[in-house]
Amino acid sequence: MVALIGPNGGGKTSLLRAIAGAEEASGSVRIAGERLTAVGSRRSRLLGFMSSSREIGWEIPVADAIALGTGPISAERLGELFERFELGPLADRPVTRLSTGERSRVLMARAVAGAPLVLLLDEPLSNLDPYWVLQFLGAMRERAEEGGCVLCALHDLSLLPRFDRAVLVSDGAIQADAAASLIQDHPRFGAIFRVQPDERGGWEVRPPEGRRSSP
Numbered sequence: 001m002v003a004l005i006g007p008n009g010g011g012k013t014s015l016l017r018a019i020a021g022a023e024e025a026s027g028s029v030r031i032a033g034e035r036l037t038a039v040g041s042r043r044s045r046l047l048g049f050m051s052s053s054r055e056i057g058w059e060i061p062v063a064d065a066i067a068l069g070t071g072p073i074s075a076e077r078l079g080e081l082f083e084r085f086e087l088g089p090l091a092d093r094p095v096t097r098l099s100t101g102e103r104s105r106v107l108m109a110r111a112v113a114g115a116p117l118v119l120l121l122d123e124p125l126s127n128l129d130p131y132w133v134l135q136f137l138g139a140m141r142e143r144a145e146e147g148g149c150v151l152c153a154l155h156d157l158s159l160l161p162r163f164d165r166a167v168l169v170s171d172g173a174i175q176a177d178a179a180a181s182l183i184q185d186h187p188r189f190g191a192i193f194r195v196q197p198d199e200r201g202g203w204e205v206r207p208p209e210g211r212r213s214s215p
């Protein structure tokens, strides 16, 4: 489970979209040796992607939204996803009439539907209540324990202990890559985020360079 962290405009979304093939980018992406452009219907087994937008453009039922672009899903798998993300009570409503957090559950179900080897999630936790934050983290951990790689962009740094590794992206480049428990000690962390730990276990704005007292 990899947390993709970095300041606004750092490049997290661009990186995820480039890997997912949703953005023009140089180079090529291979997952388990396979080029994504050449895998056809097996794509959902290799890659799952939840974009930063929670919009679903069509007035379609939840089950159809989960299957959008993923290829056929068995009734058994759909049942598992409905149970995992508690979608039963929402089944008959068009997705356009769901709340943002409810739509997040549909889009997460869609991203994990094929049990992908690589799961790319762009701020999946941002609209969720605490129960669903924990449920989504649980679903990510399950995917990782089943042999998948989860790459999850997030801003809430208090969630870092839930991850194994953290990649810090800023100015369109990877600035640090470390165990999630150690990333805050990286020499570039404070300068890039412009915050520092405060006495209450939270964060405070880091004083500008000249006004910082030396340790």
Ligand SMILES: Nc1ncnc2c1ncn2[C@@H]1O[C@H](COP(=O)(O)OP(=O)(O)OP(=O)(O)O)[C@@H](O)[C@H]1O
Pocket: 006, 007, 008, 009, 010, 011, 012, 013, 014, 015
């Ligand atoms: N379609 C686009 N065309 C040109 N530049 C873009 C486009 N989308 C994003 N950018 C720029 O690319 C940079 C990286 O943006 P990106 O959305 O990847 O950042 P981010 O780390 O996901 O930010 P945030 O935390 O605010 O979501 C920013 O400077 C942004 O203004």
